[in-house]
Amino acid sequence: MKQIPIPSRRRLVTLSQILQQLKKNGARVTSSEISALTGWSDATIRRDISLLCVHSGRSNGYEVAALREAIAAALDIRAGNGGKRCCIVGLGPLGSSLLSGTAFSGSAFSLAAAFDTSMNRIELLDSDIPLYLTTELKTVIPAKEITLAVLCVPDQIAQEMADRLVSFGIRGIVNYTNTILSVPDGVTVENANVVTALTRIVGASGSSL
Amino acid sequence: MKQIPIPSRRRLVTLSQILQQLKKNGARVTSSEISALTGWSDATIRRDISLLCVHSGRSNGYEVAALREAIAAALDIRAGNGGKRCCIVGLGPLGSSLLSGTAFSGSAFSLAAAFDTSMNRIELLDSDIPLYLTTELKTVIPAKEITLAVLCVPDQIAQEMADRLVSFGIRGIVNYTNTILSVPDGVTVENANVVTALTRIVGASGSSL
DNA sequence: GTCTGTGAAGAGGTTCACAGCC
DNA sequence: GGCTGTGAACCTCTTCACAGAC
Numbered sequence: 001m002k003q004i005p006i007p008s009r010r011r012l013v014t015l016s017q018i019l020q021q022l023k024k025n026g027a028r029v030t031s032s033e034i035s036a037l038t039g040w041s042d043a044t045i046r047r048d049i050s051l052l053c054v055h056s057g058r059s060n061g062y063e064v065a066a067l068r069e070a071i072a073a074a075l076d077i078r079a080g081n082g083g084k085r086c087c088i089v090g091l092g093p094l095g096s097s098l099l100s101g102t103a104f105s106g107s108a109f110s111l112a113a114a115f116d117t118s119m120n121r122i123e124l125l126d127s128d129i130p131l132y133l134t135t136e137l138k139t140v141i142p143a144k145e146i147t148l149a150v151l152c153v154p155d156q157i158a159q160e161m162a163d164r165l166v167s168f169g170i171r172g173i174v175n176y177t178n179t180i181l182s183v184p185d186g187v188t189v190e191n192a193n194v195v196t197a198l199t200r201i202v203g204a205s206g207s208s209l
Numbered sequence: 210m211k212q213i214p215i216p217s218r219r220r221l222v223t224l225s226q227i228l229q230q231l232k233k234n235g236a237r238v239t240s241s242e243i244s245a246l247t248g249w250s251d252a253t254i255r256r257d258i259s260l261l262c263v264h265s266g267r268s269n270g271y272e273v274a275a276l277r278e279a280i281a282a283a284l285d286i287r288a289g290n291g292g293k294r295c296c297i298v299g300l301g302p303l304g305s306s307l308l309s310g311t312a313f314s315g316s317a318f319s320l321a322a323a324f325d326t327s328m329n330r331i332e333l334l335d336s337d338i339p340l341y342l343t344t345e346l347k348t349v350i351p352a353k354e355i356t357l358a359v360l361c362v363p364d365q366i367a368q369e370m371a372d373r374l375v376s377f378g379i380r381g382i383v384n385y386t387n388t389i390l391s392v393p394d395g396v397t398v399e400n401a402n403v404v405t406a407l408t409r410i411v412g413a414s415g416s417s418l
Numbered sequence: 419g420t421c422t423g424t425g426a427a428g429a430g431g432t433t434c435a436c437a438g439c440c
Numbered sequence: 441g442g443c444t445g446t447g448a449a450c451c452t453c454t455t456c457a458c459a460g461a462c
Contacts, residue, residue, distance in 0.1 A: 005431065006413055013412040017389045017405070030443065037391050043433050050445055059440045059443040075412040086407060093306035098403055100302065107387075107404040108411070148407055155311075172410035174403060178316075180226045182246050188410045192401040194307055194383060195316040196226070198295060198357055201381035201397045202317070203222040203284040204215055214453065239421065252455050259423055268421040268462045422461080429454070440443080 004074065008048045011040060012071050015048070019068040028061035077108040084109050086148035087141070089134070089161060091116040091125060094176055095152030099127045112144045134161075141168040150174045151181075162189075213283065217257045220249060221280050224257070228277040237270035286317040293318050295357035296350070298343070298370060300325040300334060303385055304361030308336045321353045343370075350377040359383045360390075371398075 004012070018037060022029065031042040031049075038045075049062065054070045056063060072078045086109050088095050095114070098104075104111050115134045116122055122131045132140055140146070149170045153161050158179035165173065172188045175181055178196070181189050213221070227246060231238065240251040240258075247254075258271065263279045265272060281287045295318050297304050304323070307313075313320050324343045325331055331340045341349050349355070358379045362370050367388035374382065381397045384390055387405070390398050400406075 007431065009412045010409060013405070013408050014389060014400075017387075017408075021388060032443090039394070041433065043435095044431085046444060047432075047446080055445075058445080059438085061443070075408075077408055077411055084407075084411065093310065094303070097302035097306050103403050107407070109404065109407050148410065150403055150407075172407070174406040174410070178226075179230060180223060185248070188413060190406040190410050191223075192403075192406045194312050194359055194401075195318065196222070197383040197399040197401045198293075198316070198318050198359075198381070199222050199226075199284075199286055200219060201357065201383070201399050202286055202293065203218045204397060216453065241421085250455065252457095253453090255422060256424080256454075264423075266422060268460085270421070420462085422459105424459090425457100427454105427456075429452105431450100431452080433450070434448085436446095438443105438445085440441105 004051050008051055009075060011038075011044070011048055012052075012075060013077070014038070015045075016068055016071045016075075016077070019064050019071075022064060028063050029067070030061035033061075072108070079106075079108045082110040083107060084148060085112040085144055085146045086110070086150060087112055087144075087146050088114040088129075088150045088152060089116075089137075089165065090151065090153035091118075091121055091131070092152060092154075095150070096125055098150065098152070099125065099129055109148070112146050113140050115140075134164075137164060138168050141165070141170065146170070148172045148174070150176065152176045155179045213260045217260055218284060220247075220253070220257055221261075221284060222286070223247070224254075225277055225280040225284075225286070228273050228280075231273060237266075237272050238276070239270035242270075281317070288315075288317045291319040292316060293357060294321040294353055294355045295319070295359060296321055296353075296355050297323040297338075297359045297361060298325075298346075298374065299360065299362035300330055300340070301361060301363075304359070305334055307359065307361070308334065308338055318357070321355050322349050324349075343373075346373060347377050350374070350379065355379070357381045357383070359385065361385045364388045 031045040034045050035042040052070045052074045056066050088098055091114060099114055111129050113132060114129050115132050115137055117134050119133060149165050151173050155178045158177040159181055162173060162181045162183060166183055166187050175189050175191045176193050178193055183189055240254040243254050244251040261279045261283045265275050297307055300323060308323055320338050322341060323338050324341050324346055326343050328342060358374050360367060360382050364387045367386040368390055371382060371390045371392060375392055375396050384398050384400045385402050387402055392398055
């Protein structure tokens with residue numbers, strides 16, 4: 001398959017989400033409409049979409065549902081099969097807030113397990129998701145073919161836990177801790193904690209907010 | 210001041226965090242050590258640092274503390290004055306998990322207020338941070354000179370709430386909802402919810418995790 | 419010798435501008 | 441008229457490679 005540049009991939013991910021929340025599912029959407037919504041130039045949007053090799057939109061805008069499907073197919077983020085399996089590691093207030101609620105519903109991911117070091121905490125939580133002690137990471141991750149983890153442990157043990165996760169087969173980590181993780185090639189980390197997000201906002205914009 | 214490219218800014222933000230967690234505070238660090246930790250090329254690291262115009266590291270590596278200070282100064286993310294003021298909007302499980310705990314401690318940001326629509330919820334929460342009804346956004350945000358918000362409300366009201374926040378003076382939003390927000394020029398959004406983060410991992414890497 | 423700092427070359431992404439289609 | 445798709449130009453960021461500092 002054609003190689004899609006990473007900036008384009010990221011925009012397409014966002015675009016896919018935007019198309020989902022556009023309530024006009026039967027209708028069509030044009031590159032300039034998307035441009036108004038996102039701030040990206042219309043040329044960039046057309047280029048991104050053309051990389052998908054669908055050509056469904058000649059002179060008439062893109063059909064919303066078809067475009068969404070094409071993006072999902074190209075980026076391998078279709079919701080089929082219950083989606084890619086992931087797990088939560090660390091069930092403090094933040095971790096357990098992702099257990100309940102609708103954090104994963106309707107997405108291309110399914111929550112297959114959650115882990116904590118404390119049996120106490122596990123017994124207190126009431127959840128549809130199976131909960132385990134972290135001692136069971138080694139068996140549960142391969143058994144359930146989990147490849148993605150959401151890390152919500154205390155900062156001090158974040159690197160150590162990341163190392164363990166990687167050694168058991170995890171290939172992608174959403175990092176909600178304040179620790180910058182060091183991982184081998186082939187493993188992807190996405191930092192999503194508040195301070196990092198805030199710092200990116202301030203650091204990215206010309207500053208002085 | 211010289212213009213620092215956005216990719217460099219983002220790396221410098223991360224680098225600053227890495228330097229903080231390097232326990233050798235008096236010591237020096239070289240570009241190749243940083244390269245090993247991050248995976249970025251040593252040339253890129255030297256170029257990034259040279260954009261700061263400090264030149265403190267001729268032939269001997271960089272002094273850790275000085276480098277950290279230089280990055281913080283250039284990106285305007287120094288912790289001084291208690292840091293930039295931000296607020297949490299929406300005190301469900303996720304929002305309230307950021308209230309307690311150490312989410313902001315030691316960062317360049319301070320939590321100046323938190324908001325929810327439900328007086329019930331506000332009264333139940335025990336927090337050092339002042340809590341308000343969202344009807345008070347209009348007065349509290351300008352009064353406390355808050356420029357950053359962490360959005361944790363239900364998806365359905367996220368856009369509407371973002372519009373209100375922007376109109377009251379918020380210039381940066383950390384978005385923990387699953388809604389892609391549309392904001393005017395000059396306002397920065399950083400999406401940090403689980404599904405977006407997971408999708409980025411899958412979409413960014415060559416796929417098939 | 420080791421390391422930084424930086425012109426110059428190279429790679430990668432974005433935008434322009436227009437042909438082609440409806 | 442309005443819209444997509446795309447070669448070509450443009451621009452931005454990265455890497456090379458080496459002079460200069462220690």
